[in-house]
Amino acid sequence: MNSSLKNLVFAIGSVLLLSAPAFAHPEDGRVGVELESANSVQAGKIHLSFDLVDLVAKKLLTDQDVSVSREMKIHGYVYDSALKEFKHVHPEYRDGVWGVDVELPVNGDYRFWASGVLASDQEEFKGSVKLKVSGGLPANLPTELSENRTGADGNSVIEVSVDPIQAKKPAMLMLMFSRNDKTTPVITPYLGAMAHVTTVPDDGDSLIHVHPMETDSKDLLMLHAEFPEAGNYRMWVQFIDGDSLKTVALTVTVNE
Template identity: 45%
Template sequence: MKKALTGCLVIFASLNLWAHGGPERIIIEPEIQGKLNSGKIVYKFDLFDDQAHKAVKDQDLVDSHTKKLHLIAYDTSLHEFNHVHPVFNGSNWEAELDLPVNGNYFIWAQGELADGTEFSSSVKAQIQGGLEEIPTAPLGDVRKALADGTVVEVASGKVQAGKMIMLDFTVSRQDGTPADITPYLGAFAHVIAVSPDGTRLIHVHPMKGRAPNTGMLHATFPTAGDYRVWIQLNDKGELKTLPLSISVAK
């Protein structure tokens, strides 16, 4: 489901069934159905249009934020994270993923069909042979993060489940010099928030704030709990991914 706001796009998604006939129109069908080995892998999959009853190829999609397809992967502890852009190799889709930790991962494919339909579909993958699985635990309310010298801080304020909120955030540098924010995939930043159980994903493109190096995040968190929030942006041409967490009240 998509909800458009002025200058801001919010995509809400929940885990779909894993077979044709599920609630999602576009279904992900991984090439390997069993366990995957850990590390840097080439993840191959098909996309199936359950309404048109055909495979989805490169020509069936239009660019969405400068890419035909976005693939988001994270583990159940909400510590490991990938946001990559698959390519169609003539027979199926493929993307490089870095999955170092054992356990279950959620994998989402997001894009837009040529008829204007946007989709956000998911499967699970089980990883073996890597680092010990990270146990799930409450993340708490941690609204400041540092990545390679870039600092992002989200404003304080109560967030309540099911209610639209607007949160300001600032971008700075650890050394005190001003950040130099340039668009990332056609937006000021990309924000991906995931529910505590991993089954709900919010993908937001925040608006640029009134003050330099600030942004405004609009979102509705559907359930209570500690959400993992990854903010991705370009600072001086370098992509930074900053993990925070926001506690959502009932």
């Protein structure tokens, strides 16, 4: 469907659109995600086609409505309900629709988030929709998260400082890079920053912004975040060490 026709349909039928099962819940924020592709898919290489809907302006967002943020217009995040599968992708706008290919070999219930910045007022947005993947490898069994502030991808190791975190208060944590073989990490920018951090609570129902800030040392970053509730949070840290993209899953516990 071309962009003009879709905008007409949206203007006429916005109430029906908001109740569609593949549409993001309004509490996700100002921008919702509406899948054009099916939300029940076969495992493997999947193409996700979707619309971004400004729930305030009641319009479909094109690439002209979104500013470049961290080198991309849209950042997409896909993870399963067990918080073991994770993909960070970058949808593009073509022929009146947003789309991206993502490899999902493992069965399970997934959530897809689209995050960006509105060109009109530079407001950050995020919207999500659920996916069901079948026909692939057995789904991961749900496990209760427990605090684990150290992790590795190959030879690259990261550690988050042991500073206590309190809900609804700003937290400042240190993120330290090292290597198992004791050589010095060679950390270079990834998407315009020295690291990219994606954080979700143990139920996976929200996306928490964590902003890495550089220090005088390339082996040390400061993470600034505010966690809305107590509980355990999965934190995926992505960075480039020695020209290789690394992804490390950590868990932090947030106190009342």
